[in-house]
Amino acid sequence: MTQTPPRPAAGSPAPRPVPTSTDVARLAGVSRATVSYVLNNTSAVRISEPTRRRVREAAEELGYVPHAAARSLRAGRTRIVLLPTAHVPVGPLYGHFLNELQWALRRLDYTVVQYASMGLDGDEAARAWAELRPVAVVSFGAVELTPQGVDVLKRSGAQAVITLGPQPVEGAHSLPVDQRRVGRCAGVHLVERGYRRIGVVLPEEPGPELFSGPRLEGVRHAVAGTGADVVPLPLARTEEAAGALAARWPGLGLDAVFAYDDEYAVLLLRALLDAGASVPGDTAVMGAGDLLLGRLMRPRLSTVRIDMEAGQHLAELVDRVVADPDRTPENRDLMAARAIHREST
Template sequence: MTRDTHVPASITSADVARLAGVSRATVSFVLNDTQGHRVSAGTRARVLDAAKQLGYVPHAAARSLRAGRSNLVLMPSSISAIGRLVSDWVDDLHSELDRFGYTAVLHAGRFADPLDAARAWAELRPAAVVALDGDRFTAQAAEVLARAGVRGLLAFASHPVEGVYTVGFDHTRIGATAAEHLIARGRTRIGVVMPRERGLGAFAEPRLAGAESVAARHPATVTPLELSYTRESASELARRWRSLGLDAAFTYNDEYAALLLHALRAEGISVPDEVALVGCDDLVLSTLQQPPLTTVRLDMPSAAQIADAVHELIETGTAAPVPAVKPVLVHRLTS
């Protein structure tokens, strides 16, 4: 018995044109919604119906070549590692970019060298790159992308980067805000959770540095605490908590805070009497904990503002400034 290895030919715009009884140029005008070319409603309907019958999908790369530009906005996948707050914000950004006809794509590559990252991104020839871990961006990486025709480079970063439109996002201020609050509440031995999950170190390390900078100005100490986002890891940390001699913790974000809160309670450690906790992101779950969780809210520019800036960068090379990300302490009952 032989197996049929025949692979059906792919459907092309010529097939759509033949079925609709129009030229390939007309198919292109209709399916790419090309401005400046008048196509009657009847012809448009025939083309769309033919494409649907044949299951035709336009070739994005070929369309970009014809247009001389891409409609892709590339986002390094590290943005999805930050937490639920940013994940929800990114969903909104996808919708806002769609207003301008852009398609947002996540790039899952992990690169130790910013230049290697830039080269990998440049291979896809996106119209723009939006990076939340922009402190890793360099002027050299920006130059690689610009030479590849990437028109919009936007990074959330703690400092300006040459050739990159920068939105202020200083993670040291998040750790400092948490530490300032805990010290003001009389806590002097502060643990700072350092997630073991891949991709979070770029955000956790400056938050730790921010807490350390505040503690250095007070009679207070900061101790890094490695923690995986698992029940087992939290239970192990809770079991040795009293031996650490800590009276407070900044837990990186609300999800790790909730995990640690439940593990401490299971060990009979009272929050906030024995240990004060501060999370980050002000997620809904922070208000549902018992006791409700003190947290650091991140006031971010809206997804619409960022989409507008990306579009302006692509179209004109410049954009008006947008507000920096601002950490705001929300005091509840865990501190």
């Protein structure tokens, strides 16, 4: 049985018609093809600047925007670059990198879509992402892609599948971002300065284990064979939790601590000082990220400086792989790390 759509209530305004490219062409006094060339930033056709300005002004006046799905049907593929996201707190360093990447992709005429992937495993996530028919996927490692997942994405039309993480994935362009290097830098720095019982602060909140687990592994690797001990220290990101840890610090027998990042390091450093501990006399404290916050502390915070490659470079790689999916995978490291010694160690 066919149902008749409900009529608008008496006195309610009729729905406004959706403006079309024909309406824009009529108002601007140009052809529909010219409207398409201008609004899709087509460079293959030469159009004068006054005409471009007239088309844009007409589109703005009418409230017209191009239909992405229709453009994709004409082109045979979308311009969507999918950035899967998960429950990982993004600090200033990664926040800057992601913002730069998204701006660069937009300048290259891609549509950036962030996909919430919490609770999805590798192959399940790949199938969910494939439903959007992205032309490229840039996975930051929160979801472990498999070769089967990469194949699903490519069969759905993805020209580029790029992963950032410690392990390469068959079929994808894998760029190393090895968080173990951060922990190794901290471990080497502390051992070289004579510390032998080292605590490692791990966030209790869900999400950071993507980074914190490898950083702990890196510290353990750095101190292997030196006689130093490594003690994991789960810590919630609250003053109360830091105060409770500082209160039982004397019983832990630690002479140094490396925190997941500078914010956790400052949180614990402040609590230790408030509890009457001497830093670095009783305990050395080290963070990661080289935030301004750590440089403003007294004593100034030793840290691991992390240098990420510019997001612009990754966006350009996406564009190159989309244009040539069979190109030889690039294998350059996106991250470098080095210890910065200050007063707290």
